[in-house]
Amino acid sequence: MCAAATKKHPVIAVASGKGGTGKTTFAVNLASALDGQVKYIDADVEEPNGHIFLKPEITQEHTVRVMVPEVDPKLCNGCGECRKVCNFNALIVLKKNVMLFPELCHSCGACLLVCPQKALLEGSRAVGKISMGEAGDISFVEGRLNEGEAKSPPVIKALRRFVSRDRVTIIDVAPGSSCPVIEGVRLSDFVVLVTEPTPFGLHDLVLAVGMVKRLGLPHGVVLNRADLGDKEVERYCAKEGLPVLMQIPFDPQIASLCSQGKLLVPEFPELKSEFLACYDAIQTILAGQSSKGLEQ
């Protein structure tokens, strides 16, 4: 990663471990607070919610397609090599008929490689879509998985090409710490982990920290509803040396604005400066990282 470029326009992923901690609230309000050329990418493709707050005008849409094998019945002799090689049990062969279970197919192409008759071709099917538009100064990109589809990583991977370093990019990632989250955060220079001070929040934060450490990404914590619950998350952060970048208190007014899909920053000027301070803290950490990189 180019140190000079990351210093100027970082790609920041916002993850949470647990759902409902305020990940989207943080991501959209940080985008709004930065006042200017910002890109917001909603990579929580199962439940994209950023559009509710940013209200973008969508100008373009693309379908996300994945490769699936297609059988040419004239060439297939039903030998079953494709079935044998498929590690995902996506193919069965019944009397000379090859049947595909598209939801199990991982689009790896192994079946295409082994077919002695060259009877398998690369077909494709739609699994989701990407929408793009503008919300004021914010360039908006959203990935959305079609309902009933099981695998979100292809839709998240399709968002990769929208990550650029010509402006600050904020990626809103899925909850949890499994494959969809990995696909989302691995596009970033820095991961903000939004959590809440409860046993649930702490438990899932520990998992999320394990994930970002495994990926070797710099990270920090934002504590939402900071005055509810207990002090265990703060103790954990202190013990692990995790920077707490920002604390957002529980406030019925904030909860009400969020429930209506409204941004907080325009209503609370003091929160805006806290979001900006949080961004500065991220930049400072990244600058420290890149100078360390230069020394090495």
Place this chain on the structure above:
Amino acid sequence: MKEVAIISGKGGTGKTTVTAALAELWKNKILVDCDVDAANLHLVLKPKVVSSTDFYSGYKAVLNTELCSRCGACRRVCRFEAISADFSIDDLSCTGCGACTLVCPKEAIALHSNLAGKWFISETAQGPMVHAELGIAEDNSGKLVAQIRSVAKELAKEQGCGTILIDGPPGIGCPVISAVSGVDLVLVVTEPTLSGLHDLGRILTLTQSFGIKSLVCINKYDLNPALTDEISKVCSAGDSKLIGKIPFSRSVVQGMVKAHTQDSSLLENLPAELQSKLKDLQAKVAQELAAL
């Protein structure tokens, strides 16, 4: 034996809180925490693990560098960019499809079974519980969900339990599909926010496409009465039954913290009003389930 899944679409709506409360009130059942990515039910119910089993799922490609001639055939064929220019294999990207093993002229790549997590059978004060931990950054949570559900079914048969209560994962993808497929009933816990409303629509589309009867409960309903009305309309239009509304209370978080840190149940830490709302909710879910 019947299965009920408690799901939410959006995370953080209070699904696990509701499940924990139902768990206390429901007699003769097995609990399953299907939120294997970020399991939380155990934090409230504090299960004593009776047995722990490794969960293997799929494969990972492993390269024998002594045999490798660095010809690059594997890199060309890998659709997941899992093999870097210096021929190291990134476990996080490798799906274990084996395409690389098919093309390697030196047979330098082998597939190894992948340890993806663990699952547990436990005892809790509220009865038996089956739960799991997916390894960090692991794929295949849907398979792990299917595994623990099948273990729960066997346990329920053995012990003559009439109900399996499933705490589902958030979202609408692979783990959720795995958690709700074949269940008799889902209870969707939602909240009166635009995000909650949006995700409720997506999860109901999913459950309806699977032909599963859905009940809806609005948590923190008094945070936004207008949206609570809107959710009621979505439910009646979409053939889902709204069966409960639970008010917002700071005491829920405190109750959870207490249930976690002290040896107490969640319900006994809640104010009387909330207790009665949750009792009413459980009675209605049980009634709907019995009528199926």
